[in-house]
Amino acid sequence: MSVLRYTIPNSFTALSLLLGVASIVTTQLGELELAAWIIVWCGLLDVMDGASARLLKATSNFGAEFDSMADLVSFGVAPAVLMLNAGLQLGGIEYDTGQFWVLVVAVAVFVLAGAMRLARFNLASDVPSTGWFAGVPITAAGGGLISSLVLVLIHYPDIAASLPLRLYMPVLMFVLALLMISRLRFPKAKVRKSKAFNAFQILTIAGVYYCGITRSWPEYLLGMAVFLLITGIIAGRVSRDS
Numbered sequence: 001m002s003v004l005r006y007t008i009p010n011s012f013t014a015l016s017l018l019l020g021v022a023s024i025v026t027t028q029l030g031e032l033e034l035a036a037w038i039i040v041w042c043g044l045l046d047v048m049d050g051a052s053a054r055l056l057k058a059t060s061n062f063g064a065e066f067d068s069m070a071d072l073v074s075f076g077v078a079p080a081v082l083m084l085n086a087g088l089q090l091g092g093i094e095y096d097t098g099q100f101w102v103l104v105v106a107v108a109v110f111v112l113a114g115a116m117r118l119a120r121f122n123l124a125s126d127v128p129s130t131g132w133f134a135g136v137p138i139t140a141a142g143g144g145l146i147s148s149l150v151l152v153l154i155h156y157p158d159i160a161a162s163l164p165l166r167l168y169m170p171v172l173m174f175v176l177a178l179l180m181i182s183r184l185r186f187p188k189a190k191v192r193k194s195k196a197f198n199a200f201q202i203l204t205i206a207g208v209y210y211c212g213i214t215r216s217w218p219e220y221l222l223g224m225a226v227f228l229l230i231t232g233i234i235a236g237r238v239s240r241d242s
Helices: 002-028 032-055 061-089 098-123 138-155 157-162 165-181 195-214 218-238
Strands: 132-134 185-187
Touching: 002 032, 002 061, 032 061, 032 138, 032 195, 061 098, 061 138, 061 165, 098 132, 098 138, 098 165, 138 157, 138 165, 138 218, 185 218, 195 218
Parallel strands: none
Antiparallel strands: 132 185
């Protein structure tokens, strides 16, 4: 029974890792929309992984390290490859040009920052838990923002064509990389004292699951990702709660 207890959350982690690889392969095959949805599904599994580990009291050092490895693939490498190919297919960036290599550097920096962010998080795993992250988590940057942004650009090709994506895409990746390795406080999704805030968290997660399972309303996913990113950074600056 003890083995099964640890197997359940680790199975969610393993599936998320495999889906991350599937997203990379799917991107390389030119199916950007499906690849982006797969990253969203990785996010859903990441929530189930953490929730099941806490519910079953099955947290472990192995689980923490395994989860970080899966996160690097699913929310670091996969979104980076997706953004690179989105630049070629949606952003009008031509292969082997200066703009292409700038985007290559930007996505590489994003992956590097994500790896550093996860390594720093693991080093602090023995410190008593608080309600805040140090820096924006890779799941929010890669799993929430990049995947939903690509989905919206695919769904609205006229808007995508009217934007200077060749400039915006690398800038976005550099900014997200800086936010991940920063020391900015960013709130964790956990039970708080405010019932209204807890209800908001539940409704937000329910909405994300609905969109992910039905592959609908990427606008909601992008809007919520941007809203949570901005409000989370502001909350970290103005709040002194632990």
